[in-house]
Amino acid sequence: MMSVETEIRFKLNGREVCLKVPVTMKTLTMLRDKLGMTGTKYACGEGECGACTIRIDGKTVNSCLMYAVDCDGRELVTIEGLRTPEGLHPMQQAFVDHGAIQCGFCMPGMIMQADYLVENNPKLTREEAQRGLEGNLCRCTGYTKVLDAVEAVVEKKCCGRC
Amino acid sequence: MQEITTYLAPSRLDAALQAMVDGDATVLCGGTDLAPQTESGARLYTAKLLNIRRIEGLGDIDAGGDKVRIGAVATINEIRRHPALAAIAPVLVEAAEHFASDQIRNAASVGGNICNASPAGDMIPPLLVLGASVELACWRGDAVQTRRIPLDQFFLSPGKTVKLPEELLTAIVFDRPAADFVGKFRKSGPRPALEISTVSVALGARVADGRLSDVRVAMGSVAPTPLRARHVEAALEGKPLDAASIAAAVTATAEDAKPIDDVRASAWYRGHLVRVFVEEVLNDVRGN
Numbered sequence: 001m002m003s004v005e006t007e008i009r010f011k012l013n014g015r016e017v018c019l020k021v022p023v024t025m026k027t028l029t030m031l032r033d034k035l036g037m038t039g040t041k042y043a044c045g046e047g048e049c050g051a052c053t054i055r056i057d058g059k060t061v062n063s064c065l066m067y068a069v070d071c072d073g074r075e076l077v078t079i080e081g082l083r084t085p086e087g088l089h090p091m092q093q094a095f096v097d098h099g100a101i102q103c104g105f106c107m108p109g110m111i112m113q114a115d116y117l118v119e120n121n122p123k124l125t126r127e128e129a130q131r132g133l134e135g136n137l138c139r140c141t142g143y144t145k146v147l148d149a150v151e152a153v154v155e156k157k158c159c160g161r162c
Numbered sequence: 163m164q165e166i167t168t169y170l171a172p173s174r175l176d177a178a179l180q181a182m183v184d185g186d187a188t189v190l191c192g193g194t195d196l197a198p199q200t201e202s203g204a205r206l207y208t209a210k211l212l213n214i215r216r217i218e219g220l221g222d223i224d225a226g227g228d229k230v231r232i233g234a235v236a237t238i239n240e241i242r243r244h245p246a247l248a249a250i251a252p253v254l255v256e257a258a259e260h261f262a263s264d265q266i267r268n269a270a271s272v273g274g275n276i277c278n279a280s281p282a283g284d285m286i287p288p289l290l291v292l293g294a295s296v297e298l299a300c301w302r303g304d305a306v307q308t309r310r311i312p313l314d315q316f317f318l319s320p321g322k323t324v325k326l327p328e329e330l331l332t333a334i335v336f337d338r339p340a341a342d343f344v345g346k347f348r349k350s351g352p353r354p355a356l357e358i359s360t361v362s363v364a365l366g367a368r369v370a371d372g373r374l375s376d377v378r379v380a381m382g383s384v385a386p387t388p389l390r391a392r393h394v395e396a397a398l399e400g401k402p403l404d405a406a407s408i409a410a411a412v413t414a415t416a417e418d419a420k421p422i423d424d425v426r427a428s429a430w431y432r433g434h435l436v437r438v439f440v441e442e443v444l445n446d447v448r449g450n
Contacts, residue, residue: 003166003207023169023211026197046198047266048356059239059268065197066269067190069169070213113264135263135356 008072012037013081021068028052028063030071031078039079039108043137050136053109054078060116062135079108082115091115091153098149102140110136114150124154171213178217178330179301185327187212191235192269194262195278220332221271225250230292232334234273238285239264241272250338253345253364257288260349263356273331276316279323279387282359286388288347289313290380291366294336298329310335317387340376342368344450346443349382350435351426359383360427363439367398369447374398374407379440384419384432393417394440408444412437 009018012035021030028045031037031054043051045064052063055077082089088096091111101107110133117132118124124132129150130143138146166188172178181187187210190196199205214220214235221235225246232241241247242258261267261275261284275285276296295310313334316323325331339345345366351357362382367374377398379391393414401407421432 003211004169006169023166024200024207026193045201047194047263050263050265053265060265061269062194062265065192065194065266067193067197067213069171069211070190070193070215072171117264132264135265 006069008069010071010073011075013077023067023069025068026064027054027056027066027068027071027076030068031063037078037080041105041108043105047135048137049106050109050113050133051106053112053136055112055116060113077112079112082111089115091118091149094149094153095146098145098152100142100145100149102138102142106136106138106140110138110146114146114153118150118153122154124150126151129154166207166209166211168210169213170210171216173216173218175217175220175299175330175332176301176306178212178214179299179306179328181210181212182328182330183301186210187327189214189277189330191215191271191274192237192266194266194270195274214330215271223247225338228338230336230338232272234331234333235271236273238262238267238270238272238275241285242267251288251292251336251345253288253291253347253366254285256345256347257284257349257362257364260284260347266356272334276313276334277323277325277331279317279319279321280358281320281385281387282362282383283388284349284359284362284382286313287362287364287380287382288345288366289334289336290388290390291345291364291378292336292339293366293378294334296331297333297335298325299332300326300329308332314390319386339366340368342370343376344369344447346446348439348443350439358426361421361432361435361439363436363443365440365443365447367447369403369450372404373400373402374447375400379411379418381419381436383426384421384436389418391415391418398444403444403448408441408448411444412441415440 005020041051043049047062047065054063186208190213221233224231238261248255294313299308347364349359349362364380367377377395379394382388397410397414415436419436421429
């Protein structure tokens with residue numbers, strides 16, 4: 001389908017971005033195909049699986065459902081934006097340390113959502129983590145180790161480095 | 163599919179309504195319904211794509227006075243985390259709690275959930291038992307005109323409402339529930355998250371000395387639209403909440419719920435779930 005394009009400006013992982021997008025393009029497509037940021041994954045494309053989870057103005061959303069035009073004037077953080085100059089983000093490191101990764105495809109979304117949950121609730125319980133991650137599916141069904149990793153971050157005992 | 167010729171993201175309501183005058187605007191807010199529906203072809207875009215998220219004040223929640231007002235673009239998570247709403251209308255917060263996933267709750271708007279007019283829309287039964295109305299605005303005679311429609315008169319059929327193409331749903335309003343108001347919500351699906359409700363039931367009533375008054379019962383996914391269960395309400399109104407009135411209410415569900423067989427459940431199972439949920443919510447209230 002033909003659709004009009006519009007210019008948008010936003011912050012992506014702290015960096016100003018300005019580009020033209022078709023008005024029906026979704027944020028996930030813009031990130032992956034226009035900006036080459038392939039850390040955010042495309043899986044179901046309809047908001048069921050959470051593999052495309054990013055932060056917009058601090059809140060997690062499914063980027064496959066979010067219209068790219070709606071990024072205008074806002075701040076985006078993707079999995080690429082979590083890493084610090086010192087190394088991996090504590091949540092990333094905890095996932096590594098706890099072997100919370102099988103095929104790895106759902107991990108960027110899982111880590112984005114888990115980090116959001118802990119940021120909003122530093123005393124997040126395992127049950128709350130389970131509820132908060134309901135929108136993130138792992139086809140390898142590696143949920144136990146994911147919850148172990150999140151729990152370790154909450155208890156700050158994951159690796160000694162974080 | 164028609165070509166989109168214009169994209170607008172106004173910061174003022176009057177500008178948005180002016181853009182809607184010709185009835186050719188597709189309204190975008192969170193996109194959580196619009197994106198999958200247009201991707202699958204179930205819905206077509208019109209000439210204008212109108213993003214209403216930037217309209218100032220359209221997401222405000224005012225729960226401090228005698229009238230509660232929830233702006234249409236308030237997200238489900240904003241409702242879920244609103245302390246004043248949790249205090250006076252916990253039934254709404256409870257439904258928000260069980261809505262889709264956290265990521266969708268951060269994007270989806272309450273106005274969108276209503277305008278999508280799904281028989282399974284999760285915010286609708288609790289708003290029905292709160293006696294909510296929706297405010298519809300349009301640009302007419304060089305001014306913003308608004309009308310209020312009780313929510314139980316808003317829905318016509320799946321995806322269809324009385325809202326005209328030039329009208330925008332701007333807010334949901336209801337009277338502050340009385341101090342003795344009790345509300346309950348139940349939904350069912352194969353898993354707790356991201357579930358399009360197989361059946362949902364909400365109850366709202368005033369409870370004094372073990373007797374129910376101003377009883378409202380609402381159901382989702384048992385008819386072409388969410389509905390008020392008038393026969394169940396009649397079985398409970400003014401009655402002491404006891405085994406006899408609960409049994410009468412459960413029997414009356416058959417008069418109100420007219421479910422169908424579809425991919426999610428059989429009509430028989432839906433009828434069964436409605437009976438179970440009505441009994442459960444009433445026993446919950448009785449237990450309190």
